[in-house]
Amino acid sequence: MAVLAGRLARRWCFGLLRSPTQVPALGLHAGSPTMGTSQKDFNDAVSQVKLLNEDPGNEVKLELYALYKQATEGPCNVPKPGMLDFINKTKWDAWNALGSLSKEAARQKYVDLVSSLSTSSESPSPEAPAADRKPPEGNSLVVTSEDGITTIRLNRPTKKNALTTQMYHDIVAALQAASKDESTITVLTGSGDYYCSGNDLTNFTHLSAGGPEEMARSGEVLLRDFVDCLIDFPKPLVAVVNGPAVGISVTILGLFDVVYATDRATFHTPFSHLGQSPEGCSSYTFPKIMGSSKAAEMLLFGKKLTAQEACARGLVTEVFPDGTFQKEVWARLKAYSKLPPNAMRISKQIIRNQEKEKLHAVNAEESSILRERWLSDECMNAIASFLSRKAKL
Numbered sequence: 001m002a003v004l005a006g007r008l009a010r011r012w013c014f015g016l017l018r019s020p021t022q023v024p025a026l027g028l029h030a031g032s033p034t035m036g037t038s039q040k041d042f043n044d045a046v047s048q049v050k051l052l053n054e055d056p057g058n059e060v061k062l063e064l065y066a067l068y069k070q071a072t073e074g075p076c077n078v079p080k081p082g083m084l085d086f087i088n089k090t091k092w093d094a095w096n097a098l099g100s101l102s103k104e105a106a107r108q109k110y111v112d113l114v115s116s117l118s119t120s121s122e123s124p125s126p127e128a129p130a131a132d133r134k135p136p137e138g139n140s141l142v143v144t145s146e147d148g149i150t151t152i153r154l155n156r157p158t159k160k161n162a163l164t165t166q167m168y169h170d171i172v173a174a175l176q177a178a179s180k181d182e183s184t185i186t187v188l189t190g191s192g193d194y195y196c197s198g199n200d201l202t203n204f205t206h207l208s209a210g211g212p213e214e215m216a217r218s219g220e221v222l223l224r225d226f227v228d229c230l231i232d233f234p235k236p237l238v239a240v241v242n243g244p245a246v247g248i249s250v251t252i253l254g255l256f257d258v259v260y261a262t263d264r265a266t267f268h269t270p271f272s273h274l275g276q277s278p279e280g281c282s283s284y285t286f287p288k289i290m291g292s293s294k295a296a297e298m299l300l301f302g303k304k305l306t307a308q309e310a311c312a313r314g315l316v317t318e319v320f321p322d323g324t325f326q327k328e329v330w331a332r333l334k335a336y337s338k339l340p341p342n343a344m345r346i347s348k349q350i351i352r353n354q355e356k357e358k359l360h361a362v363n364a365e366e367s368s369i370l371r372e373r374w375l376s377d378e379c380m381n382a383i384a385s386f387l388s389r390k391a392k393l
């Protein structure tokens with residue numbers, strides 16, 4: 001039981017709303033009667049929550065938090081946290097939304113909600129066999145070099161390979177190393193079922209001492225350096241898109257030389273939904289690749305493309321059936337990697353030099369505009385919504 005409780009506590013601690021029911025002791029006598037539900041029922045429900053087998057998700061945890069606060073302290077009576085204090089602001093909003101609901105009614109709702117969730121303190125689920133366990137998140141980027149190919153693999157499968165700020169730095173370092181190593185081709189791909197879900201939205205919660213403006217400024221520099229590195233990369237750069245791609249992982253595809261995709265892949269740039277604007281030079285490369293109105297459909301309206309659609313629009317070079325994707329793609333890349341490296345490098349240089357300056361200028365402008373966007377209400381609200389309720393695209 002203690003082991004299970006410990007495991008659960010740990011699991012919840014990793015969640016966004018860190019143990020929303022972890023609140024001070026009730027300070028009420030167990031068994032004292034309330035309208036409809038006894039204090040003991042309520043206390044029991046509070047204990048039961050800690051024994052849930054399944055994480056009920058942030059939405060339910062938020063509801064539990066709000067009801068607990070209402071049941072024990074009454075209507076919300078603390079000042080509203082600042083806009084950028086995403087987590088506390090979300091919790092405050094949930095509590096405040098309960099208005100003047102009585103303590104008794106809140107207790108009843110809390111007890112009802114807990115009893116509707118599946119609980120089991122007796123039969124903890126056994127550990128998954130080793131082969132089924134999720135891989136550790138320790139090594140978020142794995143770089144290997146073999147057969148003339150340097151592969152940079154995004155390796156956060158449980159987070160759909162979302163890019164942390166550290167990963168942007170690590171990718172830049174890996175690209176710089178790959179530009180000088182023995183390999184002839186460099187590949188970016190992902191582990192697990194996703195290629196990449198874009199920028200890790202929790203990057204926005206790491207406030208520095210300089211506040212939001214400083215965070216946005218450093219985000220601008222990080223983004224600009226990351227994309228500059230892709231613009232300047234001297235060798236053939238190939239994206240092996242092993243599953244759905246979102247946000248910046250899609251926009252930068254316009255800077256790759258070749259893009260191979262499984263037929264399971266989708267391509268989604270939901271910038272307007274997120275109160276943001278395009279990056280990765282896509283405001284320039286996408287209209288050039290697919291025409292301005294198709295580009296607008298993606299970049300303004302967030303139209304999600306299938307792999308076949310992305311291929312028809314020229315963003316993807318070729319689509320492969322998922323069952324044979326890895327085998328076919330790597331066989332082809334191995335063959336290409338045997339071509340004379342200097343010839344490939346020089347050919348790429350001629351192509352890229354046509355527009356290198358333009359790309360750097362576009363990148364600087366997009367990054368600077370995004371810095372302002374990150375400080376806008378539209379963007380902050382969208383991110384707060386994802387972080388609090390894990391809103392899906």
Ligand SMILES: CCCCCCCCCCC/C=C/C(=O)SCCNC(=O)CCNC(=O)[C@H](O)C(C)(C)COP(=O)(O)OP(=O)(O)OC[C@H]1O[C@@H](n2cnc3c(N)ncnc32)[C@H](O)[C@@H]1OP(=O)(O)O
Pocket residue numbers: 015158159160162163165168197198199200201202203204215216219220222223246247248249270271274276279374386390391392393
């Ligand atoms: C000012 C500071 C900035 C610093 C850094 C600047 C660097 C440059 C930034 C450039 C701008 C980039 C823009 C973009 O990339 S916009 C796109 C952002 N991405 C998203 O909006 C995707 C959000 N995710 C989702 O909608 C869904 O998770 C998704 C559709 C991708 C998958 O849904 P599914 O139901 O299949 O899976 P889950 O939602 O259960 O996901 C599993 C866990 O992974 C977490 N996850 C997934 N994507 C992200 C993400 N982008 N950021 C953070 N976390 C992510 C998800 O929350 C789940 O976690 P838990 O298991 O803990 O719940």
